[in-house]
Amino acid sequence: MRRYRLLDLIIDLDRQTVERDGIRLDVAGLSFRLLACLVEHGDRVVTFDELIDAVWAPAVVNEETITQRVRLLRQALGDDARAPRYVRTVRSRGYQLGAPVVPDLIEHGKRRFTLWPALAAVGVLAAAAFGASFLAREQKPAPSAEQQILDRAHWYARMGQRDNNERALALYDRALHEAPDDVEALSGASRTRAARTCLYNGSIDDARDALRIAGRAVSVGSESAVAWSALGYARDCLGDIGGAIAAYEAAVRLDPADDATRSSAAYLYQEQGRLADALHANLSMQGDPARVRYRDVQLAREYELLGFTTQAGQRYKQVFDLAPDNVFGNIGWPAYLFARGRFDEARAAIAAARQRDTARPELPLLEGELALRRGDKDAASNAFAEAHALRPEASLPETLSLLYAARPIAGEALQQRVVATRKALANDPWPASRFELVWLLQAAGDHRGAIAALDDAVAMGWRDAGYLRASPLFAPIAADPGFQDVIGSIERRTRAERERVLEAKWCPADLPCDRESRASALLQDTVP
Incomplete structure (x- = not known):
């Protein structure tokens, strides 16, 4: 039987039923097919096109049809779109489940649960990849309370937004309070702290704390790929390219299937000018490349630097159009247009990226350069000052704000x-x-x-x-x-x-x- 548990729901794909506390909910027809499609994709975002193909084909429908069906499904489940528990909207992309789903196995009248096994949290420009499918039918012991905390922390960390990163960090710290030497909890606590610095303009002190915690994780679990990957990420966020590469490579040697860490190493190869090595690493994924969050942007950048500008532009544009929550895609496409001399298009792309709440200093820095090109020194000064305010500990934006101030x-x-x-x-x-x-x-x-x-x-x-x-x-x-x-x-x-x-x-x-x-x-x- 294909039965799965989503929080307090039991979803039976064979019988096409949804129950809560033994009571069957009114979920049928297209609503059930939509829910089943999300369940079958696990934690992954299911795009509008994928939903159309799986649920409505061969009928021709649009995104509004999907939106209305999701609204009906939420009504049937008792879900609130403003604070969803079961079905989460991913703006301009599609939908995904709001919590991990696990197989629900029944044997001799007793219910046992198999844990959806999780590995690491996000890499520097890459999301964590979960190593085994939740559809696996092998039975495992019911997860402990501590493991449930870690699973939920992994779930939040994988989403990639600032508020979810904070939720994950709080859960990792809670797990460490109960088990101070747990390698999985140490690694997650390190990653989420480093992400504050690398992704969300946090203090450099967060990355320093992350390095300390990751060092402890490696000392406790020297054969843990997750611990070495966390150590690489902390060093990465502190600007230690050589140390980060060494730790990332150690993680990949321990776990060759760790595509997220492989992609993180590839980014640093690129920064060192090792463009062929970077491209090869990003093309050597052993799992689903779509699960490595920033890989597509990295590939576009590698193509651009190698001189394959047409192919690079196609990749940048696709990420920019299809993944509005991809912070580096929101930076990469305007920067590509700028370097190609397409300045008006770059300005329009920056405006679109800003509407997506891409609060990174790279965008105002690029706006400042565009302002200088058109001779607007006041606008350039304001843009560089904004970049400095977004990352006050970074020296480069501060220097530009000083050089282009009203009194340089x-x-x-x-x-x-x-x-x-x-x-x-x-x-x-x-x-x-x-x-x-x-x-x-x-x-x-x-x-x-x-x-x-x-x-x-x-x-x-x-x-x-x-x-x-x-x-x-x-x-x-x-x-x-x-x-x-x-x-x-x-x-x-x-x-x-x-x-x-x-x-x-x-x-x-x-x-x-x-x-x-x-x-x-x-x-x-x-x-x-």
Whole structure:
């Protein structure tokens, strides 16, 4: 029998019945088929198109039809759309269950429950993947109260919004209060704290706490892939690229099926300029790639940096249109348009992303650059100030807010900031951090030093020549032959990575991997 429990509901897919406390609810026809479709997809968001195909096909219906049917289903279940328990709306995408669903097995009149096994919470740019399907019929002992807390924490952490991250963190801390050395709870508590810093503009102290807790998780469970992945995420959020990669790779060695952690490592390979390695890692998923939340954005970025700009644009646009809650998709598409010189489209995309409550400093920073391009210095100043307010502990937005303030930083204050920035960069592995020094040296009139700092960024892994060409922030040195040398260095390095991809056995089908097409592919420019 295919019977499942969703909170206090018993859903029998074979008999097409829904019960609560032994009382059958009036859920039938299209309403039951809709609920059954959600149950069969487990924790995954079921898109409007998938629902149409599974519930209504071959009839032709629209999203409004689905919305009305969900309303009827909620009425039958006694669910409240304002605070849903059973069916959750995912804006502009579709619907998903509001809680984990588990098989409900009956044997000799006694009911036993199998636990839907869970693994890790979100990665840096990736959501957690749950290792086993809830449809598995093997019987397991009823979960303990502590395990139920952890399962619910995993559920909230996987959703990805700020408020759900806080709910997950509170549950992980509650679990740790009962079992201070539980590796699963330690790892989850670390991840949700690091997510405060990485995803939700929280204090750097949260990431430091996350690192401490993850270190404890690894010391308790040195063979736990979940613990090593949490350690990688904490180091990632603190800017330790090398340490994060080492921890991520340790996690993948322990659990090769951990696609979320593999994708997190891929992002850092990309930052180091290892574009072929990054693309290969993101194409090597062992489970369902759709369950790795930010993988599609990473693939688009890798395609863009490798010079496959048409394919990159298609991927960015698809994520932007179909996943409005994907924070990095909301940043990636406007940034792609900007680097391609499509400034009006970039401005419109930023406006749309802002309506989606994408409270990240990248958007106002890009707005500031667009304002500078059209000569609106006041708007640029306001935008950079907003970016600084969103992430007050980040140095780069603060520098731009100082350089483009009504009274820009100058003289001795400027020189002191140059010195302080050089000192800070001595231990900073992120290539784009060098831009801050570039802009300060430009303002100080040291164009030779600015180009040297830009060259350092390229040596460390920066590969986006399109952005350097498009950004007005580099205007003071753009005509310098040294600037063109930097662009040429990026293109040579990128060409070598692109050749690696086109020659690889794993070269993706949407790229010109055959020998006849390769020569023309290598001549592709990185900008139109």
